[in-house]
Structures are given as structure tokens and as C-alpha cells.
Amino acid sequence: MPLIAASGGMMTKTNLIRLGVLVLLLAGIGLAVSYRDQFDADALQAWVKTADAWAPLLFMLVYALAAVLFLPGTVFTLAGGALFGPVWGAFYNLTGATLGAALAFLVSRYLASDWVLKRSGGRLKRVIKGVEGEGWRFVAFVRLVPVFPFNLLNYALGLTRIPFGHYVLASYFGMLPAAIAYTYLGYAGREAVAGGEGLIQKGLLALALVAVAAFVPRLLTHLRRGAMLDIDELKQRLDSGEDILLLDVRTAPDFLGEQGHIPTATNIPLEQLAERIDEIADYEEKPVVALCRTDRRSVQAVELLARNGFADAHVVRNGMTAWNEKGYPLAERA
Secondary structure, X not given: OHHHHHHHHHHHHHHHHHHHHHHHHHHHHHHHHHOHHHOOHHHHHHHHHOOHHHHHHHHHHHHHHHHHOXXXXXXXXXXXXXXXXXXXXXXXXXXXXXXHHXXXXXXXXXXXXXXXXXXXXXXXXXXXXXXXXHOHHHHHHHHHOOOOOHHXXXXXXXXXXXXXXXXXXXXXXXOHHHHHHHHHHHHHHHHHHHOOOOHHHHXXXXXXXXXHHHHHHHHHHHHHOOXXXXXXXXXXXXXXXXXXXXXEOOOHHXXXXXXXXXXXXXXXXXXXXXXXXXXXXXXXXXXXXXXXXXXXXXXXXXXXXXXXXXXXXXEXXXXXXXXXXXXXXXXXXX
């Protein structure tokens, strides 16, 4: 009996500590958001400069705190370039941002990961499982491709079981291209204000780096869609009896219309896929092949499936158009 009481007391103490941390965190975020309009790069630079030799350390710590409190990271990144130059500025920016991401991740994991794990189900459970299955690859991808807000994503990833070390390393290297680009942009801006030499070259280089940082996510998004399947490869895999979910995402009239459909296809229109995704949950870890009239809707379907944790989803190149051009068999019309 005393053991049970002690255990219960320990649980109560832990919950109280968590509640205290949560209250402090929410108060800090509320305060930071309330005064964010008064926060700008000039004020930050002036304040950091007063620290003299301790300026880099102070800057990284403040950057990390800003990430935890949902303050805009772009202001810090530009300020880091202006204060410390393109090389050291990129290092300090990247270190501060990664430290802040790590702190938010740990706070979220301490406060709520167990609670979410016990209560998650259905679609949320599949999303978390899919993220955990991707692990560091998912972290690196979302850092390179900013689909979600940086500060919010830090807390969201803390709710998963992604190893902390993998999260930190993937975050650091995933944020590297953007950190270099925007740090140099801040440096070029300072040089422009100061009237330094080679302003045109520095400005053009800054714009080029930003353009590259913007292009890399698009390239990765394209690659992440999964390799497109040629119609001949699809036919061979179907004929071999491979357990594939052939997902036709055309509307029902098109599915039954003049182009016909493949005999083993399952029809879930793209517009209904999100709400009917539970129907195909058994194929989260199995091959899913999406097709439509060409491949426009199927690309969107594969992106949706990837976001919901489906690990092996592909697009059929040119869809039913290619299937009919080859003269492959269609399901008999009713």
C-alpha cells in the first residue's frame, strides 16, 4: 500500500512539474507574441553589439530562445549575417536555430509525447507512424522544404519517437542551404547600407543563393513523389500477382466512362481520398500505385498519401491514356 501511495505521489509531482513548465512556456510565448511588433533586426544588432566578445554566444542563445517562443527566425538570420559576416554568421545562425529546435523538441517530448501516444488513433496514428518510419529523412526533408512553420514543426516532431540525435543532425544539415543564403543576404544588406565595395556582385550573389535555396525544395518535392511507373512495368507487376493497391483517383463517371478501367483497380476519387483513407490503411507499408486519365490527379494523390504515412506510393505515367494506347485489357462494362 505505501508503494502505491508513493507511486501515486510521484506521478502527481511529475504532472505538477509538467504543468508548471507548460504555464511558463505559454506565458513566454504570449509575451513574445505581444511584443513582436517592437522587435526588429536593428534593435537586435544594437543590443548584441553591447556584449563585445560574448556577442556570438549571446546571439545564439537569444536565437534559440526566439525559436522556442515563436519569434520570427528570418529577422535573426538576416541580423546574424549583418553582425558576423557570411561565414561566421551562417555558423552562428545555424547553431542558434538548431539549438532552439532541439529545445522545443525536448519540451514537447517531455510535456506531451506520452499523452499523445496513448490517445492517438486513426489518421493521427498513421501520420505519426509514417513520420517515425521516415525518421531523419523526414526531418531533413521538411527542413529543406518548409511545408510547415519552423517553430510549430519543432514542437510537433517532439511528439514522435524520432531519436533526438537523428533529429538534431537532420535539422542542422537540412537548414544549411537556407541559412547560408539568408545569412549572405543580411551581410549584403549591411554592405549596401555601409557603401562597401562590390555591391552589385554581392547583391547578385545574395539573390542567386536565395534562388538556389528556393529551388532545392522544389526539386526534392519532385523527387519525393516516388519514381513514376511506366505502363509496361505496371502490367508486368500486376501479371506477376504482386500485392499492389491499384488506386484509380478519377471521378466515378470517368472510372466507368469511355476510357474504362483496369480490372483490379479500386476507385476512390481524389476529392474523397482524404476522408476515405481509412479504407486503404492496410497498404501503408505496401505498394500503392495511383493512376488517372494522365497523371495530374495521381500526382496529387501520391503527395496526399505520403503526408498520411504511406511509405511506397507511385504514379503511373500517363495513366489510363497509356494503358489504352497499349491495348491492355479493361474491366467488362456492367
